[in-house]
Amino acid sequence: MDLTIWTINRCTELLGQEDRNIQNIFSRNGAVSFGERSGTGRESPRQLMPDREYFVPIPLKCIGGKYRNPNSAGDSALLQAITAAYPNQFGDGEFGKWWTESARLKAPHVPDSLKPQMMTPTGVGYYELIEKHENNILIGYSQGGLVARYLAFLDRYVFRRHKILAVFTVSSPNYGSPLGNPANQNFVTAGLLEVLASLVSFHKARFATLYGKIDANVSFDAFYEALKAARQDAEPDEKAKPTLPAHEALPLLDTAVKWLSGLHGDTNTAFGEIGTNNFAKDLSVLSLVDDPNRPPQVYTGSVISANSDLNEILRSLVLGGRPTLVERIRQFFEEMALEAVRHFRIFGIQIRDNEKAASNVYSDCVMKEAIGDNSPEQLKKLQQLYRTGVGVEKPLGSKGAVVPAFAHDYIIPSVYQMLPPDDLLLGQFVNIEASHNSGKSPRLKAGSANVEALKKLMRKLNVALIAQRNRQ
Numbered sequence: 001m002d003l004t005i006w007t008i009n010r011c012t013e014l015l016g017q018e019d020r021n022i023q024n025i026f027s028r029n030g031a032v033s034f035g036e037r038s039g040t041g042r043e044s045p046r047q048l049m050p051d052r053e054y055f056v057p058i059p060l061k062c063i064g065g066k067y068r069n070p071n072s073a074g075d076s077a078l079l080q081a082i083t084a085a086y087p088n089q090f091g092d093g094e095f096g097k098w099w100t101e102s103a104r105l106k107a108p109h110v111p112d113s114l115k116p117q118m119m120t121p122t123g124v125g126y127y128e129l130i131e132k133h134e135n136n137i138l139i140g141y142s143q144g145g146l147v148a149r150y151l152a153f154l155d156r157y158v159f160r161r162h163k164i165l166a167v168f169t170v171s172s173p174n175y176g177s178p179l180g181n182p183a184n185q186n187f188v189t190a191g192l193l194e195v196l197a198s199l200v201s202f203h204k205a206r207f208a209t210l211y212g213k214i215d216a217n218v219s220f221d222a223f224y225e226a227l228k229a230a231r232q233d234a235e236p237d238e239k240a241k242p243t244l245p246a247h248e249a250l251p252l253l254d255t256a257v258k259w260l261s262g263l264h265g266d267t268n269t270a271f272g273e274i275g276t277n278n279f280a281k282d283l284s285v286l287s288l289v290d291d292p293n294r295p296p297q298v299y300t301g302s303v304i305s306a307n308s309d310l311n312e313i314l315r316s317l318v319l320g321g322r323p324t325l326v327e328r329i330r331q332f333f334e335e336m337a338l339e340a341v342r343h344f345r346i347f348g349i350q351i352r353d354n355e356k357a358a359s360n361v362y363s364d365c366v367m368k369e370a371i372g373d374n375s376p377e378q379l380k381k382l383q384q385l386y387r388t389g390v391g392v393e394k395p396l397g398s399k400g401a402v403v404p405a406f407a408h409d410y411i412i413p414s415v416y417q418m419l420p421p422d423d424l425l426l427g428q429f430v431n432i433e434a435s436h437n438s439g440k441s442p443r444l445k446a447g448s449a450n451v452e453a454l455k456k457l458m459r460k461l462n463v464a465l466i467a468q469r470n471r472q
Helices: 019-025 058-068 076-084 095-099 101-106 126-130 143-158 182-199 208-217 220-234 250-264 276-280 285-289 310-319 325-341 351-366 377-388 445-471
Strands: 003-008 032-034 136-141 164-170 299-305 425-431
Touching: 003 143, 019 032, 019 445, 058 076, 058 095, 058 126, 058 143, 076 143, 126 143, 136 143, 136 445, 143 164, 143 285, 164 445, 182 208, 182 220, 182 250, 182 351, 220 250, 276 285, 276 377, 299 445, 310 351, 425 445
Parallel strands: 003 032, 003 136, 136 164, 164 299, 299 425
Antiparallel strands: none
């Protein structure tokens, strides 16, 4: 059984040096190839979802032009119903625009360099790329995991081609994220400003009036515009003399702009599908991939990031990954210096205590959902589990059996990253070292742990495929 492995989003970098190990894992099953595509620009051809397509709505970039031929679907009625629910993507005169410059006008709140445009051949979606191969394994980071699960749904229930064998997700919004739900705009904006206040020793217990003013007067739009401006300033300036290089904060600002854009509720971006409010919408991505009446019927596994310590985010930003021995030595001394700095005091309070206070604010405000009587029941259950913690189904490793209360990775609550229990669920790994930033780099401890967890899932998949073949 020859296998084709596709990597989506940051999993392309995570597994970029693992070809031989992956081929060895599946050697008893057959040859392993790695899916490639054109139109990725400077990114690896193995990247199924390059940055330019990051914001393109999930249904459009997955289904592509196959919607024009309902006879290609095993369930043509379901295909027509899904595409009819997205007239701005599949409507007359709209579909082709996503492959032209005019598609960039669909998300005016997103910086120009990140605005969505499909780079595949005109009309070609991801499923059309994948269905050319047999026995596909999809591995996706963050939004990429949700894209992978949606492709598996299409494969089993819409096109019924059975081309996808397995889906593995890493730090993925399998049940969405509070940062994609427009109802949480005020919570998120106030929380972020209160995090900054906590970092400079203005803690809520002493500055209750300040926090009350923030809660009552925040403006998400103003905050987001300021963030966009910071990102613009961080870009390299080719016109300057001498040329200004990109600021080191650019990757972080990119991530912040991408994720906070979901609070606009714009259905013309991928983040229109990640908001937890979508559980109440028929035919939305979340409602389909998490429908218990439509189990995925493919092998699955998840890697869950659960490091809610603000210090982890700061360390990953300051230290980055160190590929050479000299840089690793430098990193060692930088870590020592950072630890010493954490004992310094701002207005009489140690920096490490400010970090802890800021972490608590983030957990209780930014990751909090706006829950009301009309909120979807699924959302109410998720927020309850977020506040209490929960055991995971089929844990990988003895330390990963529980998602702690209030655990998150600064983008997605950890319980939202879990996969629905299913007979074909191979396992779930709770990475207590990883934040959303540190988990994407194989050069950092958290990222290398994610790589090892993915290889464990591949070994489990290999055993399952051998057993399946023997039964046949």
